[in-house]
Amino acid sequence: MASNEQSAARKRPEDLRSARWFAPDDLRGFGHRSRLMQMGYSPQDWVGKPVIAILNTWSDTNPCHGHFKQRAEDIKRGVLQAGGFPIELPALSVSETFLKPTSMLYRNMLAMDAEEMIRAHPVDGVILMGGCDKSTPALLMGATSANLPTIFVPAGPMLRGNWHGKELGSGSDAWKFWDERRAGNITQQDWNEMEGGIARSAGHCMTLGTASTMTAIAEAIGMTLSGASSIPATDSAHIRMCANAGRRVVDMVWEDLVPTRIQTRPAFENAITVAMAMGCSTNAIIHLIAQARRAGADIGLDDFEKASRRVPVLANIRPSGDRYLMEDFYFAGGLRGLMNRLGDHLHRDCLTVEGKTLGEVVADAKIYNDDVIRPLDNPVYAEGALAVLRGNLAPDGCVIKPSACDPRFLRHSGPALVFDSYPEMKAAVEDDTLDVTADHVLILRNAGPLGGPGMPEWGMLPIPRKLVKQGVRDMVRISDARMSGTSYGACILHVAPESHIGGPLALVRTGDIISLDVAARTINIEITAEELAARRAAWQPPEPHYHRGYGWIYSQHVQQANEGCDFDFLRTEFGPAAGEPAIY
Incomplete structure (x- = not known):
């Protein structure tokens, strides 16, 4: 529920950004309205209603987001129920599995895609659909720069893998058993059977890899609904979460609850703390620095180093842990439980997309398995993960x-x-x-x-x-x-x-x-x-890789790893992002 301050500042229908496209009684307004009617919509569908963009990173080459076609419909249902008008916009699908030479090359392209799609279209609020490694930071970077009310909807981890009765973890067990095959300890048939058993459903890696690290970070900085990042992709709770996000983002538009109000420096310090306690991916450092700097928070390597000295690893999830996977983490209490257990390690007064503080949204969270989510006095690892x-x-x-x-x-x-x-x-x-x-x-x-x-x-x-x-x-x-x-x-x-x-x-x-x-x-x-x-x-410098196109832009402007690998021209010190598009 929004605070009294937020309620007092609620927008009126005529204040909606989308009204600049659809409300004016002029030639351009006529054109915009007539084209909506061309698609079968009536004025009752949009007049006085927040327009919610759903940025969907589904593609036929992104198995982590294979369920996003249906989840977009679930989000639309929630938007409609709350009195909004949903529009689905395709965004670059940065698939970790198939992109060469690496999906990281295209993280900043997706960030720019998201920012410009949001800015250029007649939308008042945004739902971001991501989860596969680079999609989470990229979408949040772009949406933060655009700065409209936004909720991130995580894809969720896939089901645990299985081979000969053993639980397989994506990535981690692939590396492990590849070495066993190289050593001659497993057969070609064993290896082929693993191929069919290690990835059993839609959703991202169910180990504590970059995907689960970054979606946990999205929740820790307050940009998802509480508990959203832990829900398995194929669980019915994931469907309900999507609809809830659609309903909530409509209220956020009326409240004008934008990312820069949520993503403060203390919020990013919370994210670092949670990442350390999760046993996070090393990629968290690069992405978090880039995300924070888009929000105007000067986060750097020293912030991670300080956290690594004081925050123990509590999540007993592979590869830092020795046994469990993300499905186990969810049933043990999930990220809400872990954050509540962290107590004073977190800034509990930080605002979240729910219009409540982080302390409020995790206050009643419980732990149901102390081996999966360890107590502070019995950690998996005494110092931070990195x-x-x-x-x-x-x-x-x-x-x-x-x-x-x-x-x-x-x-x-x-x-x-x-x-x-x-x-x-x-x-x-x-x-x-x-x-x-x-x-x-x-x-x-x-x-x-x-x-x-x-x-x-x-x-x-x-x-x-x-x-x-x-x-x-x-x-x-x-x-x-x-x-x-x-x-x-x-x-x-x-x-x-x-x-x-x-x-x-x-x-x-x-x-x-x-x-x-x-x-x-x-x-x-x-x-x-x-x-x-x-x-x-x-020393002699090597030849450049690119002489044209996006690769050339990338090579001219990408920053080093300790700076987050964002493009230098997207730094906040270059000035505010471009203003509203002209409606001629």
Whole structure:
């Protein structure tokens, strides 16, 4: 329910943004109204009613959003029930599964698509339909810049996988059993059976990967209905949530409850806290920085580092956890339960899309399984899921997920084994004559925002096959790439500045000793400053990947990982977004 202050400021029908298109008694108004009537609508459908845009990222190549055709209808039902007029608008479908070289290359394109679709159309409020990894931050980035009343509707996790009676987790178990196949421990038939059992329904990954991380973040900053991010995609509660979102966004229009009122710096601090407690994907850092800066909140790596020191991992979900999946998390109490358990770690006075504070919407939440959502005094991991390292190898920072790697690698020194490209690395790790030991530090460069291009999820470098056969299942790997949130291991990612622009990673040579100490938050190449400077002076920049089109725009304007990889020209310091479109 809206506060008295919000109620007092309620809009009137003539104040609606859409009225600028449909109300005037002039030639352009005639044109707009007649075209609505061309589609079979009558004035009773739109006069005096908020127009609600439903940005739908469904496509035939996005299995995570396979249920969105029907869910859009459920949202429309709620909008109509609340006295609104729903219109469905297609948005770029950024599928993690099929886009090459990486969906991250197109995150900013979807953000721009969303912003311009909202701004250019006669709409008063917005429902965002997303969930597959990059769709959540992209849609929220665009909607935040457009700044109309908005609710994010998450796709929800798919059903748990199954193979031979074992529960499979998407991503995590694919990596695990791929190594077992490389080692000769499972058969081709086993592998084929897993293909048909690991992804059993619509919805995004049911491990605690980037998708569930980012939808949890959307809820933590107050941009979803309470509890929405935990609901499995195929549960009937998901249908009800969609209809509820449609009803609620109509009220938000009358209340003028816009994203910038919700997405404050304390709200993003809540998001970081929740991400750490969830055992989040490393990708959370890049996306949250970009989202926060769109809202005018200067969130950076130091904010994650502070949270990592004080917030324990409570969600026992793979890959940080050892057993459970998102469906278990939902039935154990979901994100509402976890947030309530976090207590004073959160700013509980932050506003949400429901017009209530975060403290109010989680106050009655309960936990039904203390092994799935651990108490603060019995965490899965005593510190946060992520740690930010700095040193002469990464002056602007890099990231590791210590909760999901072998503890013996949290302090390590070893010789570098350097690869300049993904194909080179892929061929080498399958070569049983490769000169490598478990103490080596595998390094992949030219895989960052510009080098990839698009910062692909190549950071979980495969363990060399000769070591896999010896039983090795983890070793230190360093890159300027990202990795899937469903991945695990001693992977150091997002090295900034990246090698493609001459960052120190470009200067490492095979045999150099690399030292890291997660407790001290350091990572260094053990050579002198003079030697590093000499190598830098001799370095030659690589050829650009693009000379035209979107790729050229991307390469000219994308920022580094520590800055969120947004486009520089979309920073808030460039000034406010364009005003309302002219209605000629």
